Amino acid sequence: MLSYLIRRLGLMVLTLFGISIIIFTLLRVVPGNIVDVLFDAAGFVDPADKLKIEQDLGLDKSIPVQYATWIGGLLRGDLGYSYVSEKPALAEILPRIPITARLAALALLFAVSLGVPLGVISAVRQDTKLDYTLRVFSLAGLSLPAFWLGLLILMAAVALFGSIPIYSAAPKTWFDSLVMYAVPAAAVGLRSSALIMRLTRSSMLEVLRQDYIRTARSKGASDRTVNYGHALQNAMLPIVTVIGVEAAFLIGGLIVTETVFNIPGVARFLVEAIRWRDYPIVQNLVMFIAVIVVLSNFIVDLLYAVLDPRIKLAD
């Protein structure tokens, strides 16, 4: 167990190290840096001014030196300064995290509470009209782009209430804040719920064919006990995996949804920072996302051992 943990931890650090190199290099091959973007907007370039700003930002140094500076700072908890706002990157990123985290948590809650029961129903009623309908709906859910769904919701809001739900930092009532978060969260979570439903269905069908399910039925256990007590419990393993993976990958949907709903979260911030070539923000945010993904994979693996005693965490 201990050697497994040490090995896993080593691999996680290695992966994050690899990502840091890839992201850093990718950002440096971008044609033009922040200084070019700023001077393009001004329309007038004084080479001396440009050089001075580049020196201030450390952009005149060689790429390995810039990388070492970044990683060195990162290890000390110093993320550098945003090029755009000139505030510490940490101070820019931290306040935006809770907003995105709340959205992600709600989206995941929505996805699980819709996806798992519907998947079970679909499996139990295999090949009925209901199953067929649910399967088509789940495929449709996988096909809708999250940002379009968001736009459709905005459109419905205009048609029903005559206004667009606007994000505010200090919502008046708890109902306002719920709507403010729940609606975008549903737009993001729909796709995940479709994915979870399909996986729950196939995982349940797999289990329902097993001998012990027949045994349970023949000893007179009710449908409810068999389906939820015996089958679902054993079908959970792949479902937990997909939930874990989705938890981290929700960020993709959040990027576009935060943009549509104008929510000042960390996902939309990433896009803004990319547009501005605000390297310190982009590279730190990408690292942050990578840490979340790597950690959630790790947690899923640990959960495996808890859910299925047959799995031993030893290599």
Place this chain on the structure above:
Amino acid sequence: MKPRPEIILPSIDIEAELAKAGANTQGRWGELRFFARRYLLGTIGLVIMIVFVLAALLAPWIATFDPLAVNARHALAPPNAIHWLGADSFGRDVYSRIIYGARISLAVGIGSTLLGGTLGVAIGLTSGYLAGWVDLLFQRLIDILQALPLLVLALVMAAALGPSLQNTIFAIAIPLVPTVARVIRANTLALRELPFIEAAKAAGMSEMRIALRHVLPNTLAPLIVLATAQFGSAILTEASLSFLGLGIPEPHPSWGRMLSESAAEYVRTAPWLVIFPGLAISLIVFGTNLLGDALRDILDPRQRA
């Protein structure tokens, strides 16, 4: 010696039995009809895909306007007899732009899936077949690529490469590589142990030849299923990138671009600008998903639900 009792076979009308089982007995068209009935949803998916491919191929003939033609007098025209699906803020015809947009979506879908698939197959085969340190190296690379969500990696890559069709295809292809590589590697590892590979080795075939001639064809079924799924997500990712302004540049009629951020303003005033491009994206991806599901049932019966 007693005479053996005569075995009496019940007479079976084979034709009738086959017909009862719903099997094809009427040549090619019958076979097609049989398939369409057996895989109804898959057939619907296939038809949707064919419609989009035809739209892309025949765009110059079925579009009613030049997709880039600006006409200030028709700016924001609602759907009418001239502009079937309305016009955008520059007076460009939405219907024609959607028709031409099919070219971009299909180009990105096919291009990214092929490129990502080829790289993934190359890595997966080498990794699974050669094993050892090569495998270890590729595994770590795959770990790294997989630690970033598709859209995040594509976003950074697209920004790094700059907005263009080729760059968008490349930016989406790379994040597709790890999944293909993993599937192919797992399959290769399983196949390597089978007797027919041993036989090929004993016959003196080179490793390269075995990998390409014997291992690869046997991993084709899961590969096709996976490629269909990736085709759909490539199209969705392109739409998202273009929506965020980091994919296909103006004035090209990318569906995602047509919905770009300003679309939130048109939600109120010009809903047709929001509805139709989004419908096109959803429909083509829906078609892919329907087809993919049927293909999985046909090609990979073990996975059948």
